[in-house]
Amino acid sequence: MLRALEIRDMLIIDRLDLAFQPGLNVLTGETGAGKSILLDSLGFVLGWRGRAELVRSGAAQGEVTAVFELSATHAARAVLEDAGLPVSSELILRRVNTADGRKTGWVNDRRASGEVLRRLSETLIELHGQHDDRGLLNPSGHRAILDDYAATDPLIAATRAAWAQRREARKALTAAEDALDAVRAEEDFLRHAVAELEKLAPEPGEDQTLDERRRMMQAAERIREDIARASDAIGYDGAEGAMSNALRWLEGASEKAEGRLDGAMAALTRAMAELDEAGREVADCLDALEFNPAELEDTEERLFALRGLARKHAVAPDDLAELTATLSDRLAALDRGAEDIADLKRAVADAETAYDAAGDALSGTRRDAAGRLDAAVAAELAPLRMERAVFRTEVTPGEPGPEGRDAVAFTVATNPGAPSGPLNKIASGGELSRFLLALKVSLSQERNRGVTMIFDEIDRGVGGATANAVGRRLKALADDGQVLVVTHSPQVAALGAHHWRVSKRVESDMTLSTVTPLADDAREDEIARMLSGDTVTPEARAAARALLGSF
Template sequence: MLRALEIRDMLIIERLDLAFQPGLNVLTGETGAGKSILLDSLGFVLGWRGRAELVRKGAAQGEVTAVFDLASGHAARGVLEEAGLPSGDELILRRVNTADGRKTGWVNDRRVSGEVLRRLSETLVELHGQHDDRGLLDPKGHRAILDDYGTYEPQAQAVRAAWKTLGASRKELDAARKALEAVQAEEDFLRHAVAELDKLSPEPGEEAQLDAKRRMMQSAEKIREDIAQASSALGYDGAEGAMSSALRWLEGAADKADGRLDAPMEALVRAMAELDDAARGVADCLDALEFNPAELEETEERLFALRGLARKHSVLADDLAGLAETLGARLAALDAGEAQIDGLEKAVREAERAYDAAADALTEARAAAAERLDAAVAAELAPLKMERAVFRTEVSRAPEGPEGRDAVQFTVGTNPGAPSGPLNKIASGGELSRFLLALKVCLSEERDAGVTMIFDEIDRGVGGATADAVGRRLAALAEGGQVLVVTHSPQVAALGAHHWRVAKRVVDDVTLSEVVPLAPQEREDEIARMLSGDTVTPEARAAARSLLG
């Protein structure tokens, strides 16, 4: 609910502090007194796009502050949370417009963009009038309005779920087709490359092993001669025989050496053991250097084949095994691709059938809700002296999507036999106002809680009993909520729970607008003025008292 509106230096308003109340709030005044400026100022603080020049002449800046009461669970709290703004039971919007055109906004003392203000405004205020292109007159929003009116959220959720499944199925099928097309374009290459790699069957680290083996075999003949000589020098005809003889001679002399040969003999035994290990190792090396010349040729052929294939595919030889696995998987995908796509196409067809069924059910629900809404609006039009007018909610086919495949548009026919057309193009100003009011009354039970409804001269062009019917419906809408109405109709003004008069005054040749709350006697004076004009007659006062009840 809008609790307060403070305006400073906006157009012809110097300073204005308004405290609005729950129920029906009416603003009256002569044409040009500044009633529209109030709405322009409210729209400014809510981030709406409006007049470019708003700052009062001679002022450095204009400023508007709006204070709203937020009930728990109010939709504005979600917007605040998403924007990272503090939230409480009170919401304060403030916006400043400097003389050079710069605009700055705040929400609860946190600086925000105009977009945040506009998103908040969608949860706080509804504006209805002849220029209401943001609400009921915008065909883009008619489907959402009908959906709010109808009671078919389960069907709508089923459509959203079916659309999500269908989208995922189509995406998966599209990806599989693109992958198959890419693989098919290189089928000949894949089959040849995979066959070649399978035939060679490379393994990681194999190149280094082959290279080391090749180098060893190439140098084996040269080093084998040296190793054989070393083996001979270590053997029985060399060091081993000499050490064995030395040990035998020492053992023969040890008994007569009084123990002086024990240590040398022990060292000689140890040396012979080490010599034996060395001789065995040299012998093993000689055995390893024994190779068949054909083995060298085979090793070189495989090594060169590995390196050649690596150059061909621009990879390292150690990466050939991984490449073989990758290309093999792509070839397998090619071979299995057609079967996979057949399965995915079947899944898409099933998803399409599920979506069609859900969308058809939603279309039927919308059509039924449209009939109920048309009947409800027709019942409201009769008291508004438009019993011959026709309101119709047209549900037509539209491109499919997550909200179904229906387009919804409100159309009207104001004269019997005349063609129907869009609400904002067929109805005249007064008729349009009454259509909007009738529609809003029918939708009032589905409106968001805590939204302030503003009607800008919605009673234009009507009077008498029709104006009274308009006022009574506005009062009904205000029950349990808040409605602000700018009106020239005394019948509507008389039904207000709270009444403000907008007037102009001239101070030092400067025209200023002021808004004052009216006491009971002042309300009678104002309604009498609305009935009779500049000169208030006794008859007008009596009529005013009668309207006020």
């Protein structure tokens, strides 16, 4: 509920402080007095896109503050939490517009973007008027309005989930078919390449192992003779035998040397152990250099085959094993592709069936709600002197999507037998006002979301008993909430629980707008002015008293 609106230096308003109340709040005044500026200012603080130049001439900046009261379950609380903004029972919006066009907003004293303000506005304010493209006149929003009336949230959630599963199933099928088509285009290559690779059976690291073995065999003939001579020199006929004899001779003489040979014998013993180790290593090398000449030929042949196949597939020799696995997997996918595609097609069919079932349930609920809404609007049109008019909520097949397969449009026929058409194109100004009011009353009876409803001259083009009926419906709409009405109708103004007069004054060659709350006597004067014009006659005052006294 809107509690307060403070405006500073906006257009022709220099300073204005308004305290709104629950119930029906009416604003009246002559054309051009500044009533639309109030709405422009409210729209500005709510982040709506409107006039580009709002700062009062000569002022450095304009500022608007709006204070709302939030119930414990108000939808604005969720928006605040999502934006990381403070949440309490009082919501204060403030926005500044500098003379050079920069705009800055705050929510509960925290900086906030225009987008956050607009999201909050959707939970705080509903604006209705003959040229309103944000609400009931916008055909693109009719389905959402019907869904709100029908309370279809659980059905829409189920339909969205079914739509997502349907989309993912189709996406998986398309990807599999595309992949299969791509693999089929290279089937001959895959079968030949896999056969060739599997026949060779390359292993990781094999290239290096073969290359080292090949180089060793090539060098074996050149170095084997020297290694053999070295082996002979180390062996028993060489150093090993000489050292063994020396150690035996020393051992025979050591008893008479009184320990002087002990160190020499120990050193010889160690040397013989090292010599034995060297002999074993040389012998191992000689064994390794033993090869069959055919082995060198086989090694070179396999090495060249590996490297040739690597060049053919533009990979390193060590990557041939991985390439074999990759191409084998692709070939296996091709072989089982038809079976996979069949499984995916079944999944798509199941997802289509689930989506159709969810969509049918949602469509049925919408059609039932459309009938109830049409009946409710018809009941509201009768007291508004439009009992012969027809309002119809058309639910027709539309493009499938996450919220079902229905297109929803509000259509009207103003006279029996006349063709129906879009709400904003068939009805005249006065008829349109009453259609909008009847529709809004019907919607609000079903679900009251705690928003402040603003009607901008919705009673234009009607008068007399019809204006009286419009006023009574507005009053009924405001009984459990808050309604602000900008009106030129004395019958509507007389029904207001709270009344403000908007007027202009000139100070120092500058036109300024003023909004004055009216007490009982002042209300009588204002309604008399609305009845008679500039000159208030006794008859007008009497009529004003009669209007005020009859409600």
